[in-house]
Amino acid sequence: MFEKLKSGLFKRAEALALTDELDSSVRAYADKVNLSKEDRKSLLADAEVLKTEILASAGDEILQQKSSPGTIERAKKALEGFKDKLSAKRESSATSTAYLGTELYISPSGYPVKVADAQIKQFIYDASKINKTYPNGALYVYKNANDVLFLAKIEKGKFLGYENQQTKELYIHTTSYRGKVKVFILEELNDGCQYKQYTISYTVPAKMDQVLNSLNLSGLTKDGLRVRDRCSTNSEVKEQITGGPKHLALFVNGYRSGYPEESDSDNVVATNDRHSYWDGVDKxxxxxxxxxxVLYADGxxxxxxSNHQNMLSFYNSAKHTIGPLPSRLSEFAIKYVGSMEKFTSESLPPPAIGAAATMVRMNSEYVGGKLNTEANEAGFNERRMNGQKAGAALLADIQSQKIRTRRxxxxxxxxxxxxxxxxMGYAYALGITDALKGKVPFGRFYVIAPENACSGEIDLDAFEEVWQYGSNLGEPGEDPIHQQDGVAPQCAVRGLPELDRQNIEKGGRIFIPDSEPKGFLQSHSIENYKWIFSKIPKGKKGYVRTRN
Structure with missing residues (x-):
């Protein structure tokens, strides 16, 4: 459109068409970038001036009578000025920070004032006036996208509005509010560099112009709390969450035994071990x-x-694989079916012991011992897909700052x-990482006795380290079958053996030490994996390094 205007403004028909195009383009742009009422009015006024000059230069007699010599040159200058203003508006809109869903601040008088986030480039601070001329937490002075300073004008203890320090025009927001509104608080920390930024739900006070001594913010919930630093040039430390966490840990549990069988995961990420699963390993x-x-997900x-596919297959495998003299009472109960009813008080993988006597039957293929190692990829993928739901919910909580992180x-x-x-939590955890990848930085991945680990694709490079702990089925010098993990017969996380050979500090497999309990159930139970912290020397494979 601008090139057309530059080419010559002499024909009336062409000028009329161009002014119509100009008018529709400006209005469409104003709607697109959601300009404030004042900016929209200013932009449309500029457009009207330019339209007048265009039509006058094209021979409009009425407009020429109102115009003076040099109309064409003025039109060109108006065109260039309008272009500059339009570019400035685009830049202003492009740098919008979309502050947490509100553009309302607290004025020095305590009443909400709207300042579009697209118009704010920098918040300014004056230590000599804070808590003297205006209350800490209120918006006092800011620069807009064009580096124009707007200062709260206060005379005789009354707030009159924000004054443009170039034109001396006063900006006064006239919208009335009732009840509670969401507002920004900018709480200075008195060093001129750092300030707290957060939002609150604020009950609108009676409108007045008298400046307050302080804002009554006690007891109000502060959302999205951040500390910003005006002075630092280091992007790593320029902004951080006040009192926020330093790294997150997510624990994803596996199968929870019970009879009848527990329902599948509800895909909730919680801040506590809702199912009392981890027996202190999480700590x-x-x-x-x-x-x-610290967070918890239920896998x-x-x-x-699972690879068992049904309870009968699980118990047939357990009955014929457990050794003749198991040390664990629950393994003894499964092995010698006749007395199983006596041990219903102890939790087992599916089903509970009380139901086992009616379900276990002899199966010739299990005689002598057999582990259910045939991969159930469909079941693995079902868990992974549901983990993606939990991951999406977790991501939403992180992005909304319900779960606080430093930024x-x-x-x-x-x-x-x-x-x-x-x-089972391994497949579910992979689903969670599917939803978080590229949005949340991954640290280390500790995989304990995973069920059917060789069925799932994993991007090992996305993690700082990946370690798998468990029994050594299929490895050189493997333990006898009755000492293997029968609940989840072990196979390697995909790509981990290759990683182990390439970079022993990045990841690998660590097997249960000979001094630790081993057996169909014992090699799997989470309470038996405390050896990770007592038996792995510092600097060795699988050692859990302390974070700074």
Whole structure:
């Protein structure tokens, strides 16, 4: 459009067409970038001036009478000026920070004032006036996208509006509010560099112009709390969450035994071990990792999703694989079916012991011992897909700051997420990472006795380290079958053996030490994996290094 205007403004028909195009383009642009009422009015006024000059230069007699000599040159100058203003508006809109869903601030008088985030480039601070001329937390002075300073004008203790320091025009926001509104608070920390930024739900006070001594913010919930630094040029430290976490740890549990069988996971990510699953192993990991935030996801799914596929196959494998003199009472109960009813108080993988006597039957293919190693890829993928749902919910909580994380000046998360998964929880954890990849930095992945690990694709390069702990089925010098993990017969996480050969500090497999309990159930149970912290020397494979 601008090139057409530059080419010559002499024909009336062409000028009329161009002014119509100009008018529609400007209005469409104003709607697209959601300009404030004042900016929209200013932009349309500029467009009207330019339209007048265009028509006058094209021979409009009425407009020529109102115009003076040099109309064509003025039209060209008006055109260039209008282009500059339009570019400035585009830049202003492009740099919008979309602040947490509100453009309302607290004025020095305590009443909400709207300043479109597209118009704000920088918040200014005056230590000599804070808590004297205006209350800490209120918006006092800011620069817009064009570096124009707007200062709260206060005379005789009254707030009159924000004054443009170039034109001395006063900006007064006249919208009335009732009830509660979401507003920004900019709380200075008195060093001129750092300030807290957060939102609150604020009950609108009676409108007045008298400046307050302080804002009554006690007891109000502060959302999206951040500390920003005006002075630092280091993007890593320019912005951080006040008192926020330093790294996150996510624990993903596996099958939860019970009779009848427990329902599949509800795909909720919680801040506590809702199912009392981890027997203190979570505390060992989170203490060593110095996790600022600890989260829990439930990877439990029915036995149909495992390599056993059904309870009967599980018990046939267990009965014929457990050794003749098991040390664990629950293994003894499965082995010698006749007395199983006596041991219903102890939890087992599916089903509960009380139902086992009616389900176990002799099966010739299991005689002598057999582990269910045939991969159930469909079941693995079902768990992974449901994990993606939990991952999406977790991502939403992180992005909304319901789960707080530190961020840099570009609003990128700088806290890493470490993951500890057990049994069925491995597939579920992979689904969670599918949803978070590229949005949340991954730290380390600790995989304990995973169920059917060789069925799932994993991007090992996405993690700082990946370690798998469990029994040594299929490895040189493997333990006898009765000492293997029968609940989840072990196979390697995809790509991990190759990684182990290429970079022993990045990841690999660590097998149960000979001094630890081993057996169909014992090699799988999470309470038996505390040896990760007592038996692996510092600097050796699989050692859980302390985070700084």
């Amino acid at each position: 060992q990991f989170s203490n060593q990792l110095r996790s600022g935030t 439990h799914h029915g036995i149909r999703t 840099d000046a570009g609003d990128n998360i700088i806290d890493t997420l470490d993951i500890v998964a057990h049994s």
